[in-house]
Amino acid sequence: MSKAITIGIDIGGTNSVMGAVDRDGNILAENHISTKDFPDINDYVKALYGAVAETLDQLGSGYELQAIGIGAPNGNYYHGTIEEPPNLIWDGVIPLCEMMSKYTDVPVVLTNDANAAALGEMIYGGAKEMKNFIVYTLGTGLGSGIVINGEVLYGSTGFAGEIGHIIMVPGGRDCGCGRQGCLETYASATGIVRTVEELMGQRRDDSVLRKVPSEDLTARMITDAAKEGDRIALEAFDKTADMLALSIVNSTAFSSPEAVFLFGGLSNAGKFLFEPVERYVNEKIQSIFKGTVRILPSEIPENNAAILGASALAWKEIEK
Amino acid sequence: MSKAITIGIDIGGTNSVMGAVDRDGNILAENHISTKDFPDINDYVKALYGAVAETLDQLGSGYELQAIGIGAPNGNYYHGTIEEPPNLIWDGVIPLCEMMSKYTDVPVVLTNDANAAALGEMIYGGAKEMKNFIVYTLGTGLGSGIVINGEVLYGSTGFAGEIGHIIMVPGGRDCGCGRQGCLETYASATGIVRTVEELMGQRRDDSVLRKVPSEDLTARMITDAAKEGDRIALEAFDKTADMLALSIVNSTAFSSPEAVFLFGGLSNAGKFLFEPVERYVNEKIQSIFKGTVRILPSEIPENNAAILGASALAWKEIEK
Numbered sequence: 001m002s003k004a005i006t007i008g009i010d011i012g013g014t015n016s017v018m019g020a021v022d023r024d025g026n027i028l029a030e031n032h033i034s035t036k037d038f039p040d041i042n043d044y045v046k047a048l049y050g051a052v053a054e055t056l057d058q059l060g061s062g063y064e065l066q067a068i069g070i071g072a073p074n075g076n077y078y079h080g081t082i083e084e085p086p087n088l089i090w091d092g093v094i095p096l097c098e099m100m101s102k103y104t105d106v107p108v109v110l111t112n113d114a115n116a117a118a119l120g121e122m123i124y125g126g127a128k129e130m131k132n133f134i135v136y137t138l139g140t141g142l143g144s145g146i147v148i149n150g151e152v153l154y155g156s157t158g159f160a161g162e163i164g165h166i167i168m169v170p171g172g173r174d175c176g177c178g179r180q181g182c183l184e185t186y187a188s189a190t191g192i193v194r195t196v197e198e199l200m201g202q203r204r205d206d207s208v209l210r211k212v213p214s215e216d217l218t219a220r221m222i223t224d225a226a227k228e229g230d231r232i233a234l235e236a237f238d239k240t241a242d243m244l245a246l247s248i249v250n251s252t253a254f255s256s257p258e259a260v261f262l263f264g265g266l267s268n269a270g271k272f273l274f275e276p277v278e279r280y281v282n283e284k285i286q287s288i289f290k291g292t293v294r295i296l297p298s299e300i301p302e303n304n305a306a307i308l309g310a311s312a313l314a315w316k317e318i319e320k
Numbered sequence: 321m322s323k324a325i326t327i328g329i330d331i332g333g334t335n336s337v338m339g340a341v342d343r344d345g346n347i348l349a350e351n352h353i354s355t356k357d358f359p360d361i362n363d364y365v366k367a368l369y370g371a372v373a374e375t376l377d378q379l380g381s382g383y384e385l386q387a388i389g390i391g392a393p394n395g396n397y398y399h400g401t402i403e404e405p406p407n408l409i410w411d412g413v414i415p416l417c418e419m420m421s422k423y424t425d426v427p428v429v430l431t432n433d434a435n436a437a438a439l440g441e442m443i444y445g446g447a448k449e450m451k452n453f454i455v456y457t458l459g460t461g462l463g464s465g466i467v468i469n470g471e472v473l474y475g476s477t478g479f480a481g482e483i484g485h486i487i488m489v490p491g492g493r494d495c496g497c498g499r500q501g502c503l504e505t506y507a508s509a510t511g512i513v514r515t516v517e518e519l520m521g522q523r524r525d526d527s528v529l530r531k532v533p534s535e536d537l538t539a540r541m542i543t544d545a546a547k548e549g550d551r552i553a554l555e556a557f558d559k560t561a562d563m564l565a566l567s568i569v570n571s572t573a574f575s576s577p578e579a580v581f582l583f584g585g586l587s588n589a590g591k592f593l594f595e596p597v598e599r600y601v602n603e604k605i606q607s608i609f610k611g612t613v614r615i616l617p618s619e620i621p622e623n624n625a626a627i628l629g630a631s632a633l634a635w636k637e638i639e640k
Binding site (some may be wrong): 075087146153154162177178250254286287288292 | 376384394403404451452467469471473474475476477478479480481482483485486487490497498499566569570571573574575576577578606607608609612613
């Protein structure tokens, strides 16, 4: 009997990576193509499917492809489309699933990367037994995947789960979305850098971070400085955790998840982030929800998360 | 053939009201008992079912009871319990559905009043064709019922949908929940009164509202003053709408509803509330959601809403 696998594809601005994944989350073969080398979307889709076929060839016989899952910026699950993606070279609404279906008979499904991360957590990670949870992805921005009754929340448009663009501070920091004060301008790898920049103006503490040009500062440097007891870095984590905790408390009032998973970039800071987040959540949460929501690190390895999340979407589709 | 009906019961601090309701939302018979006259919960439940039986007797033959739905403060749908209700005379966790089931064989289900309002909108009102919407009830506090994929959002605890206790202004107005800056301290019938009180301190405008003792001020008086062009009243509506719009925009980022219904007390102010809310939503919303969410008045008559909502819960239960 042949072994069932799915293909997970992650479409990024520079590269599109893919893997053949079994139901336990083992990546059995990998491949990639350049995204930006194909200004014509038809050429891109042809090359993308070519790479899928190569991946299946690598595996050899004994495997059966069940479905293809794709994670892409502004991916719309309902329509199988990528809509006005800010970081890709194509404009407008791209009917990617339909275009891929010219090459294959298996189901092709698509969502954005944060929703894929939530599915990865549900199918392979720490949320296997959970029906209601949220994944916060703390990278350059803040993405979120919200699971309600075992299903990703897509809402009426397909674009639900934009917690990173909830306005936390009216008139606050400029956001890439054109508005101000969105959560991701505070609680993300980029957000903590901005907090350090502000603190360097406000405080007179010495800090190793003062030796780095502003545009070179990274969340990793801030974590390293925090480990050395750097006061600016520790204060920046405290402020970031405070804002993140407020968001978790407010998300709990909305959907009452049993857990919030923190994933990516900033979450690698470990106790520097998790300890103050837990403390502030406990301090701020409404009494009716006290003790009902756990703050957990993602159990999906970061370097494979994008492929695993996309493949989880494929498993979810055929098992629903 | 006998006609199917449900009984909807609304449990308030003072009275418990009930009605026999057909599938079209016609209330065919009504009844009530005093809530506060029964310090022993066993006596209360006996009297409550007695009143249900009387209601059915009023109807006479030709009707068949399908289910009983109950709306109650801190009602937990999952467990059929009322948990630590702030405004009722009983303490602890009351297993009301189980207790009622000693008297009847039909399903008995329970939720809080805002969730019942959302179900009323879905079964009888403006949300009949909708799968994703939110009802904001703007009374003394701000309650919310969130519908996702045609189901009320209860979350992992049964208490999801507490949008009124999302913290909008950290360190802001004292809230009855023991915290500060919750939405309901700004956007509710009580919230707009507090806004007027603040404005009277900040502004020097004449206002008819200055003639009323603070503790006698009502949202209705503020609406009447706004109709006369009172600047304090108009400014209070503007500020209330601004805060409410921010919440609607943030709720949209979370769950992407196709509509938000405004119900109760403050929503009766009509254009004084709806016009600025729509304007601010349009101004603040993330571009991806522009034009995707409608702000609508509830289509459930306010005086019967509690009974209708509870009966809608009963219909929903037997039709699921």
